[in-house]
Amino acid sequence: MKLTENEYGVLAKRRSPNTKMYKTVPAAFAVGGIICCIGQLLTNIYRSVGIAETTAGTLTSVTLVFLSAVLTGFGLYDKIAKHAGAGTLVPITGFANAVVSPALEFKTEGYVLGVGAKIFIIAGPVIVYGLAASAVYGVILFIIQTP
């Protein structure tokens, strides 16, 4: 039987267990929402002890990153992620997980080219394109503002 690539894709899609969006999307919504509420709680706690708004925001990020790193270390974050999908990916805890997880997985390849390099396997592209976009914005802003 001859199949074009397109037909194969259609067949493969029909055969593979259909991703149940009525389950995955609400799960992502709930877990992502809860993580953001934890972030809000942390920000409010930091603000209530008199920390300035910007600093409180940074502290919240650092705390969430820390919690995610610990949970990833114990293998718990990935267990939650299996059910929560984008709910654990999109928050900054997902970014942290994407940094910590490969660091742990590639430990066997050494601390330089294993841990050190693989830390950036997903965070790298995020930082590269984030910085590039922000630099472009900065240049445009400079041109606009210069009389």
Added chain:
Amino acid sequence: MEYLWAFLAGGLLCAAGQVLIDLTSMTPARILVTYVVAGVFLGAVGIYEPFVQFAGAGATVPLTGFGYLLAKGVRNAVAENGLLGAITGGLEACAGGITAAVIFALIVALVFSRGDKTAKIMG
């Protein structure tokens, strides 16, 4: 009330990511890149700032908030230092998050061990 908005806004951003994953089979790495760049863009055109005022952590905790932070950092730095700010502002603003992730990753890698299980990379 602010918790409700944080929950709804953050939940919506995550649900949108899940829809992208399910419908387009985008990899998680692409989702994250898309969110950060979208955050820079929305921050640059001034949409994200009022969203942050409204939704709090529901807007800042998702990765679009990271992009917004980059844009905000660049805007402040350009106002202060001119063109040089376009280069320094972004990293300055999100140094905490990035350095924390790297340092904690190192510590976790030192303390924990996964054995030599086949690595599962999300990219």
